[in-house]
Amino acid sequence: MPLRLTPLDDARFDDWRAATRVRLLALRRESGMFVGGDAIERVDEFLDELLPHGLATETSLILTIDEGAHRRGTVWLAANNGVLFVVDLSFDSVPDARLLDQVLDRLKELARRQSVDRISMAVYVCDGTSRAFVEGRGFEVASIQMLLEPLPPRNPPSSLVLTPMTADRFVDFAASSEAAFAEDLASSGRYSAEDAAVESHRQMQLELPDGIESAGQELFTAEVDGEEVGVLWIGIRRRGGRPHAFILDIEIASDRRRRGYGRDVMIAAEREAARFGADSIGLHVFGFNEAAVRLYEGLGYRRVEERFLLSL
Template sequence: MPLLLTPLPADRFDDWLATTRVRLIALRRESGMLVGEDAAARVDEFVGELLAEGHETPTSLILEIEDDGVALGTAWLAANNGVLFLVDLAFGVSPSEAQRGRLLAELRTLARTQQVTRISMGVYASDSESRAFVESGGFEVASIQMLLEPLPSREGRSRVVVSPMTAERFTSFAVASEAAFAADLAASGRYSEEDAAVESHRQMQLELPDGVASEGQELFVAEVDGDEVGVLWIGVRARAGRPHAFILDIEIAEGHRRRGYGRDVMHAAEREARRLGADSIGLHVFGFNTGAIRLYESLGYRRVEERFLLTV
């Protein structure tokens, strides 16, 4: 018997929304992605954007999941740019592997009717049911949000010295960074090449409106014995009312790779984070960059959220 997905009735929307809000806040806090009131504020902003018109928001669809008369939970969906986003998957009872498979089959069918080619889902570290769903369904990791907290004490002298980037160096850095990020977005499968270029440019303009002098941005060149070996870009965020460092770009120049300089620059990022008053560092890495993931995890970074992608 097929598993049923039926639209959530309007008279149950308020209860669903209240329950979902609590769930989303808890997932962010438990994973460490956000803490305290930051989690509540971010969830309220997120929900407000995706459900601007409440139950009648045309870009969102909330479905009840039922199998043989038993209510299993709900799925919140949104479609954009050829991707069906599984915004939230909430089970009231733990589904069997067969039920997970039938749910995925229904979602695949729905994706095809919406003429989208990929299904995307974010999974927080503490969400074991969602993780079981993506792992059993053949999803691949598209991107990872990672966190290092608290900053460790490390001994030893670094070979790499970082110094503030000059306005002259920024010009070539900005061009290269924007192009590299666009290429990574396209390679991750989340964007077409055209859309990736647009999104990369948008983010660059958002983060660096005033170039190297942009408020809350720290840009560095990394040198060894006076020779540039790479670049480092840190954005200063807030976390529970305290400074939080977020690595927006780190690049070791060709010709200087596989010499351990990446680890040295990451150590330098920790030192700069302390100088800025932070005791935590976050970063984003694409799933295909397995070498970088291994480096970050060896330094103590942990995964707080992963974005999975499945081609329909």
């Protein structure tokens, strides 16, 4: 029986929104992305931001997954920058491979009608259904959110020290960090080169509105025997009512790589996080950076959320 994606009826929107809120809360809490009241606040902000006008929101499309007279689930979509985002996918019962194949076929048809050439989906590690949907169907990992909690006891690096970044050094760092992030965004497949540059600049301005003096931002140079070997940028945030560190950038000088300095800087970052009262560190890494992923996992970081991308 052919599968159809049908716009959600307006009369069912409130029930769908309530059920989706419960589902998103459970996924964020179980994955460890957010804890306590943070999860409630973030989910409510997320829903309000993406659906400010309910079903009338032009940037979102909520569809029921129908097979004959039977409803099998719902899918929430949004399109931006040539990408069709699967914001949420849920089923009334555990779907089999045939159903997942058919849903993807319908999404591909929809994407092509909208002149979209990529499909993106964020998957929490605890979401078995969404993982089953992306695995074995051509999706690739574009980016990963990782978490280290609690901070483990470790011996400090023997010779590497972190020194607060100077204002003069910050000028070069900010320019190179913005350019490198734009390049990574484009390489991940999520943005065109032009859009990646715009997005990188937007995020840099958001995090560092007052440059090196921006509140909650800690920037360091990593030095060995008085010589710079890399840089580290940590944002101090809140998670579950406690300080939480997020590594926004780490870079080892090209002529100093493969000497263990990346690991040393990460361990030094743990000491800085603890100094600010944090007992957890989060970070984002692009999927193509396999060496960095191995480093972080070797240090005990676990995957919390993965964003997958399918090129059509």
